[in-house]
Amino acid sequence: MFSIKKQTSAAVRFLVTYFLLGVLILLLAFFYYTRQVLKLNQDLEAQVESLASLAAEIPELSDSGLQSRLNQIVKQSTQVGRLSFVITDAEEQKVVIAKGIDPEIERKLQAEPPIRLNSEELLLIESTVERMRRKGIRRSIRYLVEDREIYGYLYHGVSDSAAIEQIPFVFTDANNKPKKWQRWGGLVTSASSSEDQLSQAKMLVRSATAQNHVIPLQTTPNWQKGYFYYEKKPYYGLMVMPVVLVTVFLTFSLVGFISYRRIKTYEQSAIWTGLAKETAHQLGTPISSLIGWVDFIIDREGNKSDPLLGRTYKNMQKDLNRLQQIARRFSKIGSLPQKEWVDVNWVVSEVVTYFRARLPKSKEVNLNVDYGGLPQIKANSELLQWVFENLIRNSIDAMDKTVGQINLRLAYDSTKRLINILYSDNGKGIGRKDRRKIFNPGMTTKNHGWGLGLTLAKRIIEEYHNGRIRLLHTSTSGTTFEIQIPVSQSK
Known part of the structure; x- marks a missing residue:
C-alpha cells in the first residue's frame, strides 16, 4: 500500500515538474517575443517622428504640385506606419486636415467644398485631438x-x-472678355481697339483654347496659423499570437492534467477493488474454518456448567460472524450491490450496539443517537453499516478529550424526500491542509490504516445509494459530517 502511494506521488510530482518546466519555457519565449515587439515599436516610433515632421512641413509649401506629391507619400506612410495626425486652426476649434483616423472623415474634409461631419465623427475627432493633446x-x-x-x-x-517679345497673347477677365492683347504689333487695350482688332483677339482666344495655351490668373492664397497633432498606434496585433499560443497551451495542459488525474483515480479504484476482492477471498476460508471449529467446541463443551465459558464462545462466534460480514463487504466492492427494504434506524442501532460493547477502556466515549421517524428505503444494509463504522472508528482514533462525545441525529425531510443524518464528535478535528483530501484514496493522518475509510463511505453513499456525504465543519473542538440519502420510493 505504501508502495502504491509512493509511486502515485512520484508520478504526480513528475507531471507537475514537467508541466511547470513547459510553462517556464513558454513564458521565456513569450517575454522574448514581447521584447522584440516593443523594440519594433520603438524603432517605428523613431521613424514616425521623421514622418510627422514631414507631414507638418507639407502645408507650408507654396508649390502645390510638390505639396500634392508629398501628400501622397505621407498618405501611404500613414497606412503602413499607423501614423495619425490632425491639423487645427489657431483657435483649435476647427479641424482642417485629419489623416489616419477614419477614411470617411478624410473624404469629407478634402471635398470641395468640405462636407459637414456628423455628430459621431465630430466626437471621434474631438476625442482623438484630446488624446493627442494629453500626450x-x-x-x-x-x-x-x-x-x-x-x-x-x-x-x-x-x-x-529668338523673337519671344513678338509672342501673341490676350488677357481676358473671368468671363473670357478680352481686355489687353498683342498680335504682330503693338499692345492694344479693349478701350482703344477697333472692331477688327477685337475680332482678331477673340480668334486668338479660340485658337489658344484649342491648343490648351491657357493660364488662369488667380489671387494668392492666405497663410494661416495652426497646430499639428499626431500619434502612432501601437502594433497590438503582434501581441495576439503569443497570447493565443499561451491560452491554447494552458487549455490543453489543463485538459491533459485533468485526464491524467481521472485515469490515475480509475487506476487506483481498480487496484483497491482488486485488493479488496482478493482480501475477501483470502479471509473467507480461514474465517469459515474458525466458525466451524467454534461451533464444534460449543457442541463439545455445551454440557458443562461454566456460564463464562459459554458466553466467551458466543462472543467469539459473534466476532467471527462479524469478520465474515466484513469479508462479504470487501467482496462487494466494484460490484453492484443487492438492495432490499431497509430501516436506517435499525442499521445505525446495530452499529452503535456493536461499538458500545467494544469502546476503549482507556478513555470515556459516549455514543448518543437521536432516532427519527424514517421511512424504509431500498438500500444495502451491510454497506450502510460500513459507512457508520468507519465514521465511528475515525472519531474514536481522533478523540483527545477527557470525555468523548459521538452524536448521530437522524431526520426525514418530506419536502425534499431525503433522510438527513448529522454525525458529529468532539475530537481534535481535521487539519486545514487535509480537509480537501479526506475523501481521497490513501489519505490518512494515522500511523496505521489504509486511508480508505472515508473513500469507501463516499463511494457507498454517493455511487451506490445516490446520496451525498460532506464535511460540514471541523475545528479543534470537533468535526461534523452530513449524510443525505434520497427516498426515491418508500415501502
Missing part, C-alpha cells in the same frame, strides 16, 4: 488656405525663342 505632442505650423479666386485668363500663341 503633449503639438507643433505650431503655417498652412495655406485654398481660397484662391480666378480673376482672368492669359491666352498665348507660339513664337520663335
Whole structure:
C-alpha cells in the first residue's frame, strides 16, 4: 500500500515538474517575443517622428504640385506606419486636415467644398485631438488656405525663342472678355481697339483654347496659423499570437492534467477493488474454518456448567460472524450491490450496539443517537453499516478529550424526500491542509490504516445509494459530517 502511494506521488510530482518546466519555457519565449515587439515599436516610433515632421512641413509649401506629391507619400506612410495626425486652426476649434483616423472623415474634409461631419465623427475627432493633446505632442505650423479666386485668363500663341517679345497673347477677365492683347504689333487695350482688332483677339482666344495655351490668373492664397497633432498606434496585433499560443497551451495542459488525474483515480479504484476482492477471498476460508471449529467446541463443551465459558464462545462466534460480514463487504466492492427494504434506524442501532460493547477502556466515549421517524428505503444494509463504522472508528482514533462525545441525529425531510443524518464528535478535528483530501484514496493522518475509510463511505453513499456525504465543519473542538440519502420510493 505504501508502495502504491509512493509511486502515485512520484508520478504526480513528475507531471507537475514537467508541466511547470513547459510553462517556464513558454513564458521565456513569450517575454522574448514581447521584447522584440516593443523594440519594433520603438524603432517605428523613431521613424514616425521623421514622418510627422514631414507631414507638418507639407502645408507650408507654396508649390502645390510638390505639396500634392508629398501628400501622397505621407498618405501611404500613414497606412503602413499607423501614423495619425490632425491639423487645427489657431483657435483649435476647427479641424482642417485629419489623416489616419477614419477614411470617411478624410473624404469629407478634402471635398470641395468640405462636407459637414456628423455628430459621431465630430466626437471621434474631438476625442482623438484630446488624446493627442494629453500626450503633449503639438507643433505650431503655417498652412495655406485654398481660397484662391480666378480673376482672368492669359491666352498665348507660339513664337520663335529668338523673337519671344513678338509672342501673341490676350488677357481676358473671368468671363473670357478680352481686355489687353498683342498680335504682330503693338499692345492694344479693349478701350482703344477697333472692331477688327477685337475680332482678331477673340480668334486668338479660340485658337489658344484649342491648343490648351491657357493660364488662369488667380489671387494668392492666405497663410494661416495652426497646430499639428499626431500619434502612432501601437502594433497590438503582434501581441495576439503569443497570447493565443499561451491560452491554447494552458487549455490543453489543463485538459491533459485533468485526464491524467481521472485515469490515475480509475487506476487506483481498480487496484483497491482488486485488493479488496482478493482480501475477501483470502479471509473467507480461514474465517469459515474458525466458525466451524467454534461451533464444534460449543457442541463439545455445551454440557458443562461454566456460564463464562459459554458466553466467551458466543462472543467469539459473534466476532467471527462479524469478520465474515466484513469479508462479504470487501467482496462487494466494484460490484453492484443487492438492495432490499431497509430501516436506517435499525442499521445505525446495530452499529452503535456493536461499538458500545467494544469502546476503549482507556478513555470515556459516549455514543448518543437521536432516532427519527424514517421511512424504509431500498438500500444495502451491510454497506450502510460500513459507512457508520468507519465514521465511528475515525472519531474514536481522533478523540483527545477527557470525555468523548459521538452524536448521530437522524431526520426525514418530506419536502425534499431525503433522510438527513448529522454525525458529529468532539475530537481534535481535521487539519486545514487535509480537509480537501479526506475523501481521497490513501489519505490518512494515522500511523496505521489504509486511508480508505472515508473513500469507501463516499463511494457507498454517493455511487451506490445516490446520496451525498460532506464535511460540514471541523475545528479543534470537533468535526461534523452530513449524510443525505434520497427516498426515491418508500415501502
